[in-house]
Amino acid sequence: MAILRVDHLSKSFGATTVLTDIGLRVEKGEILIVIGPSGSGKTTLLRCIQCLEYPDRGTIMLDGVPFGRGDGPGRAWSPDPPRVLDAKRRRIGFVFQRFNLFANLTALDNVSIGPRRVLGVPSREARARAGAVLARLGLAEHAGKLPSQLSGGQQQRVAIARALSMDPLLMLFDEPTSALDPELVDEVLQTMRQLAASGMTMIVVTHELDFAREVGDRVVFMDGGRIVEEGSPAVVFNQPHEERTRAFLRRLLRTGAPHHVRRDAPSHGGAELGPDATAERRA
Amino acid sequence: MDTAELSSRFDFALIVESIPFLLRGAVYTVEVSLLAISFGLVLGWLLGLAAVSGLRWLRAITWAYVQFIRGTPLLVQIFLIYFGLPVFGIDIPAFWSGVIALGLNSGGFQAEIVRAGIESIDRGQTEAARSIGMSRVQTLLFILVPQAIRRVIPPLTNELITLTKSSSLLSAIAALELTHAGQLIIARTFAPFEIYTAVAALYLVMIALLSRVSALLERRVFVNY
Numbered sequence: 001m002a003i004l005r006v007d008h009l010s011k012s013f014g015a016t017t018v019l020t021d022i023g024l025r026v027e028k029g030e031i032l033i034v035i036g037p038s039g040s041g042k043t044t045l046l047r048c049i050q051c052l053e054y055p056d057r058g059t060i061m062l063d064g065v066p067f068g069r070g071d072g073p074g075r076a077w078s079p080d081p082p083r084v085l086d087a088k089r090r091r092i093g094f095v096f097q098r099f100n101l102f103a104n105l106t107a108l109d110n111v112s113i114g115p116r117r118v119l120g121v122p123s124r125e126a127r128a129r130a131g132a133v134l135a136r137l138g139l140a141e142h143a144g145k146l147p148s149q150l151s152g153g154q155q156q157r158v159a160i161a162r163a164l165s166m167d168p169l170l171m172l173f174d175e176p177t178s179a180l181d182p183e184l185v186d187e188v189l190q191t192m193r194q195l196a197a198s199g200m201t202m203i204v205v206t207h208e209l210d211f212a213r214e215v216g217d218r219v220v221f222m223d224g225g226r227i228v229e230e231g232s233p234a235v236v237f238n239q240p241h242e243e244r245t246r247a248f249l250r251r252l253l254r255t256g257a258p259h260h261v262r263r264d265a266p267s268h269g270g271a272e273l274g275p276d277a278t279a280e281r282r283a
Numbered sequence: 284m285d286t287a288e289l290s291s292r293f294d295f296a297l298i299v300e301s302i303p304f305l306l307r308g309a310v311y312t313v314e315v316s317l318l319a320i321s322f323g324l325v326l327g328w329l330l331g332l333a334a335v336s337g338l339r340w341l342r343a344i345t346w347a348y349v350q351f352i353r354g355t356p357l358l359v360q361i362f363l364i365y366f367g368l369p370v371f372g373i374d375i376p377a378f379w380s381g382v383i384a385l386g387l388n389s390g391g392f393q394a395e396i397v398r399a400g401i402e403s404i405d406r407g408q409t410e411a412a413r414s415i416g417m418s419r420v421q422t423l424l425f426i427l428v429p430q431a432i433r434r435v436i437p438p439l440t441n442e443l444i445t446l447t448k449s450s451s452l453l454s455a456i457a458a459l460e461l462t463h464a465g466q467l468i469i470a471r472t473f474a475p476f477e478i479y480t481a482v483a484a485l486y487l488v489m490i491a492l493l494s495r496v497s498a499l500l501e502r503r504v505f506v507n508y
Contacts, residue, residue, distance in 0.1 A: 090416025100407035114415035
């Protein structure tokens with residue numbers, strides 16, 4: 001059974017339609033890669049799955065449990081009551097493009113605060129576990145440091161550890177390396193490989209094509225708020241059926257400009273304006 | 284005018300003579316201000332948190348309160364409490380009227396400072412907290428408030444300085460604070476220049492101490508990140 005099922009998901013910001021009738025299945029242990037140009041709705045899709053953004057319509061089912069209410073293409077989606085939503089949210093880990101580590105807490109506290117405050121794990125035990133997670137990711141020596149004292153790559157790895165600390169069923173990565181200096185990208189990808197190898201279910205929005213090819217089980221190409229093409233990395237990257245996919249990949253490989261703006265495609269906010277020069281260089 | 288003339292006009296002896304009485308006024312001012320500051324801080328944080336809460340009616344009440352406090356003169360607020368409340372049989376002595384009026388007034392302004400401080404924290408902090416399952420309240424208490432505290436210390440210090448100086452308005456309800464103590468001496472000696480100079484100097488000392496405490500707080504206590 002699919003661990004995540006998304007059906008008929010739609011989302012608009014005002015008059016701008018960002019997602020149209022998205023359907024998605026993710027199996028347990030599967031690594032799903034999401035690619036697509038800027039403004040294609042990748043980030044919004046991830047944010048809707050965790051209800052950081054409320055969808056307008058559609059259903060989201062995590063491990064058989066619905067997120068919010070709404071079914072069928074015609075009916076509006078409505079959120080769960082706050083407590084229920086909080087309890088469901090923590091079963092999905094979210095890794096942000098800009099890390100968003102808690103600026104007032106050390107690395108160790110960033111990782112232990114969830115279990116302590118949300119799950120009620122005693123402080124000593126939570127800290128011990130957080131220390132173990134950090135050690136596993138090679139961050140033991142940084143446990144006592146504040147985010148401002150860590151490099152971008154280290155911050156992102158701590159952020160991954162923080163998401164892991166809640167023992168999630170599914171991890172969402174929103175361009176986790178786009179905000180990093182080129183030389184810091186590999187340590188984060190390495191951590192994600194490690195996570196993938198451990199059997200974690202992951203949805204990864206990325207422009208790192210090598211990583212996608214190597215780790216991904218399945219690739220989804222989005223454009224203009226729709227899923228345009230879907231398949232194994234070998235098919236989507238090497239023999240894409242859709243012209244739009246081919247055009248996007250050509251651009252990514254040749255000019256390294258994944259975020260070219262299509263005049264007819266709505267863009268939503270500045271969230272995806274990261275320094276993507278890295279992506280093309282590695283691709 | 285030469286120095287001799289100046290000293291003949293400026294009566295230092297009178298200042299020295301008046302110091303004990305002025306100091307008693309200064310102590311009164313410090314007492315009123317400290318109590319009002321404590322009251323205002325508690326009220327300001329409660330209102331500030333209410334202003335960013337998810338409850339619309341709570342935000343509406345806070346908004347209305349802040350509008351009232353900002354939109355009416357402090358002197359009128361003091362009169363409302365000291366002269367207005369006795370109409371309803373609530374008779375509060377000048378000292379406590381001062382504490383309440385200054386505290387209520389300052390609380391309104393502090394609420395705005397606290398609200399702005401919390402809202403200035405990057406939205407990503409909230410999203411990260413919510414994404415690990417924290418509730419709104421937990422996010423506020425464990426993530427946003429600790430980061431906001433450091434940002435609001437400088438504007439809060441300004442507000443506390445304003446409060447301390449505004450306590451001079453309590454002279455209008457004959458509270459025996461520093462300014463009123465000075466007025467009483469002037470009524471007897473007809474030496475406004477000397478006495479108001481001394482009064483001003485005493486305010487300056489009090490404010491300097493307050494600024495010092497706040498600078499220490501900013502640097503030592505909350506400087507962990």
